[in-house]
Amino acid sequence: MNARSEPGLRAPQQRAEGPTASSAELHRRRGTAVARGVGSVVASYVDHASGGTLTDVDGRQWIDFAAGIAVTSVGNSAPRVVEAVRAQVERFTHTCFMVAPYESYVAVCEQLNALTPGGFEKRSALFNSGAEAVENAVKIARHATGRPAVVVFDHAYHGRTNLTMALTAKNMPYKHRFGPFAGEIYRVPMSYPLRDGGLDGATAADRAIELVEKQVGAENVAALLIEPIQGEGGFVVPAQGFLPALRRWATAAGVVFIADEIQTGFCRTGDWFACQHEGIEPDLITLAKGIAGGLPLAAVTGRAELMDAVHVGGLGGTYGGNPIACAAALATIETMHELDLVAAARRIEAVLGARLRAIAERDPRIAEVRGRGAMLAVEIVAPGTLSPDPRATAAVSAACHAAGLLTLTCGTYGNVLRFLPPLVISDDELTRGLDILDTAFG
Numbered sequence: 001m002n003a004r005s006e007p008g009l010r011a012p013q014q015r016a017e018g019p020t021a022s023s024a025e026l027h028r029r030r031g032t033a034v035a036r037g038v039g040s041v042v043a044s045y046v047d048h049a050s051g052g053t054l055t056d057v058d059g060r061q062w063i064d065f066a067a068g069i070a071v072t073s074v075g076n077s078a079p080r081v082v083e084a085v086r087a088q089v090e091r092f093t094h095t096c097f098m099v100a101p102y103e104s105y106v107a108v109c110e111q112l113n114a115l116t117p118g119g120f121e122k123r124s125a126l127f128n129s130g131a132e133a134v135e136n137a138v139k140i141a142r143h144a145t146g147r148p149a150v151v152v153f154d155h156a157y158h159g160r161t162n163l164t165m166a167l168t169a170k171n172m173p174y175k176h177r178f179g180p181f182a183g184e185i186y187r188v189p190m191s192y193p194l195r196d197g198g199l200d201g202a203t204a205a206d207r208a209i210e211l212v213e214k215q216v217g218a219e220n221v222a223a224l225l226i227e228p229i230q231g232e233g234g235f236v237v238p239a240q241g242f243l244p245a246l247r248r249w250a251t252a253a254g255v256v257f258i259a260d261e262i263q264t265g266f267c268r269t270g271d272w273f274a275c276q277h278e279g280i281e282p283d284l285i286t287l288a289k290g291i292a293g294g295l296p297l298a299a300v301t302g303r304a305e306l307m308d309a310v311h312v313g314g315l316g317g318t319y320g321g322n323p324i325a326c327a328a329a330l331a332t333i334e335t336m337h338e339l340d341l342v343a344a345a346r347r348i349e350a351v352l353g354a355r356l357r358a359i360a361e362r363d364p365r366i367a368e369v370r371g372r373g374a375m376l377a378v379e380i381v382a383p384g385t386l387s388p389d390p391r392a393t394a395a396v397s398a399a400c401h402a403a404g405l406l407t408l409t410c411g412t413y414g415n416v417l418r419f420l421p422p423l424v425i426s427d428d429e430l431t432r433g434l435d436i437l438d439t440a441f442g
């Protein structure tokens, strides 16, 4: 079949061949075939998925408040993405951009340079995963500055490769017994209003900066790496003014400010990028997750003079900027413009936020409702304390799963229930998901 001869192609609702096994059977096969270290949130195996729902091989429907961890913002098998991928698969599948380049890689870089915050000249480079983008941002910052140190924050998550494990804060499950880790990484306190006594942003930034200056020395620091809203660490939103103060310090100290927008980017927080909320212009920005409608693509975008400091051949990889992933990214970005997913994220925030605050009002286990756009969470504690309650968090999440709502937990203490619906989720799906959540809290 030729996709180009089928205008108005829709996402397929069902695979050509139906499911061959039940979830129970697949789970048994998995046990003897797949490494135990790779976990899954649920034991239901997916057959097909659309805007806001997944259907498993047993025919059960799930409302999706996970989006594959903030990836399928445009939905699963989004029509434009399916069309672009099919057309590209038929033209060519891989040449390696470092061997024989092609237009879509260049076009994605042009789009990223234009979309990301910062009115300066930019360049981009494409990779496969978020961790790989973070690794490369650090490589670029070190190369451009000739300095070794990287400053990261408590509760940070930057990936699972050796360098990015070192950059990540949490031991279990990410780092435990996987060391030794890369050196020259320095961790400083995050602004975490619920847990730092509500320190204002400027004071929290001073606390972090003082540690760096006393213990590392600004002149030794290549980069300051921060998620503008922390993802795996618990959807921690720093106090107003924290990011701008760090940005000002980095500029004055000649430190490269890297924003890891892998989870927050591409309309998720109700702006194209979370940095825009406080008008921050990072020197480098790392991107992945929502960028390509589910195909593996990641990027580093930033100041031309930093990106171009690296010698020819110093950056790359066999698959980085694969043509199918690039086609998907261009279709994803087009879909985000066309459907105005920035506005969609803000609409989701209004509906989801109101329901979460109503639940928090009656349930003293909820210490805080926080986040921005379609990236919201509740932090769960023993009532009347700030003592994290990961067991209650897991229990509410399990009740959601049993009732057909796919939710995720996160946080250093495992006590944050987070919500990342696809930005194209329908009002009906959103409401049905929230009804399940409401019941799960009891």
Ligand SMILES: *Cc1c(COP(=O)(O)O)cnc(C)c1O
Pocket: 128, 129, 130, 131, 132, 134, 157, 158, 159, 160, 227, 231, 232, 260, 261, 262, 263, 288, 289
């Ligand atoms: C997911 C994530 C990463 C790692 O991305 P992978 O594609 O899983 O390697 C890095 N930083 C942040 C903020 C993330 O959310």
